[in-house]
Amino acid sequence: MKIGDLSIDNPVFLAPMAGVTDHAFRVICRSMGAGVVYSEFVSSEGIIRENQKTLDMMNFTEDERPIGIQIFGHNPEVVGKSAKLIRERFNPDIIDINYGCPVPKVVKKGAGSGALRDLVLMEDITRSVVENAGDIPVTIKMRAGIDNNTTVAIEAGGLLENCGARAITLHPRSMKQLYTGSANWELIKELKNAVNIPVIGNGDIQNASDAMRMFDETGCDGVMIARATQGYPWIFRSIKNQMDGQSTQPITISDKIRMCLTHFKLIRQERNDFLSLNLTKKHFSWYLKGFPEAVRWRKKFVRAESIQETEVLLKELFRHFLIDYPNDNSEPQDI
Ligand SMILES: Cc1cc2nc3c(=O)[nH]c(=O)nc-3n(C[C@H](O)[C@H](O)[C@H](O)COP(=O)(O)O)c2cc1C
Missing domain, CATH: 1.10.1200 (Non-ribosomal Peptide Synthetase Peptidyl Carrier Protein; Chain A)
Structure with missing residues (x-):
């Protein structure tokens, strides 16, 4: 699988998780075979203010590569500037924009999944990041829409591709749904059919069989896992083994x-x-x-x-x- 010019050996991604995917956990997941790891989401406002705690969240070591730094924000200029600073100071393999966070404090201003309410703003933010990211591919992680009646992910997919996004991860739940019900994998398939850039499926993968099922049922190019990695980073090895037709020793x-x-x-x-x-x-x-x-x-x-x-x-x-x-x-x- 490729994201822009970046080749990815194993199309199984560690999802960004605030409070979880710090340097230590990313190193562990990479050593277990995660194809790409992501930082926790980082505030673009904090980045351009050069808040030390915010900048510290973006430090990584070479053994973590390929790594994506994920940013969020509602002001296209600010988010763009933060991408420029990330490129110049950190040079990650991917800059990812968060259009999925459902936390009210973030959504209220139009950041995170709040951007799903205003696709024009979403385009402005994305363009600004792409312009400032230089050679670093920009990817998107988003939810399906605001609520179950207003799914915008498929329409947004085409717009984001036109803005220069190089891959899209879809967690097919709505903003209002939070973590209730189940992720609607059908939407991953629809998105895959609607765009020409790689689509990474996310949501409710609990083991290697689920990952294989997501590949089969949706035709996605990669899968991304969050909660099932907590306490079980071995999941990456287990998926790789299953893909290669090998068995996995149980964890003792x-x-x-x-x-x-x-x-x-x-x-x-x-x-x-x-x-x-x-x-x-x-x-x-x-x-x-x-x-x-x-x-x-x-x-x-x-x-x-x-x-x-x-x-x-x-x-x-x-x-x-x-x-x-x-x-x-x-x-x-x-x-
Ligand atoms: C503790 C926690 C923190 C999260 N933080 C982020 C984040 O910073 N950025 C993001 O895009 N998604 C975040 N998510 C969402 C996950 O990346 C993922 O989309 C979601 O959990 C669904 O995947 P799963 O079913 O494999 O858990 C977080 C999820 C959890 C459980």
Whole structure:
């Protein structure tokens, strides 16, 4: 699959997720075979104000490539300027525009899925980003429409293609639907038939079989996964194996525990104690599932009051399951 001139080995994408797809998680997903990874969505206003926290969200390392930085905003000039800054300072492989976020604070002004209400504004924003992105391909991620009676994704697809977008990801739920009901994959198929640029299908893929079914049923060029990667980055390997007709070894308790340590080390390389504590609580709660005593261990980590306590618990977890704890100064292990 190609997006502009960018060749993608494995057409299985890690979806952008605020609060989840930071450097640590992206590195893990790439090492598991994700074909492309995305940053969390980043505010174009914050970017052009050069807010340090906002700029920090866009740092990445070479091993994450190909990587897309996703931006949102309602003012075409501002969003365009933010694309220029991203190109000059970060040079990612893709700049993605978010027309899917349903959060009222974002939608109110016309950003995120708010742009689905005003396709002229959507075109202006997209053109401005394409003009400022230079050689970097611009992609779109959008929902289907505002509510189930007003699906605009197919019409928007043609307009976005004309504006110079190089691929479109569709999460075929409406803005108002949030995460209720199910994603209407039929719309992915319709979009694929309506445009000449690659279409990436997204929504409700929970395992490798679902991914294969989405390819078959919609004819999409790639698939993108969000929630099913939480605590299970192995999904990328499992899909790749299924595509290659190979079987996948089941993930063991030991795999999950080792992944907690890998993730812990990656988080500690870049986060302060407070953020490390919160992030490890979140990710460990996702990893530590599906085995006897998982609930007890989740509770222990959630109650930890410091990152030092988390590290002690992690060592205890290794001992309890009779797994050797690598020596303290080893790098995040090869996964
Ligand atoms: C915690 C969380 C954060 C998300 N943040 C973003 C985001 O920053 N940008 C975006 O385009 N979509 C975001 N999404 C939506 C996902 O990228 C995806 O479109 C949606 O979850 C449907 O895919 P899934 O069924 O595989 O989860 C987020 C979803 C979740 C669960």
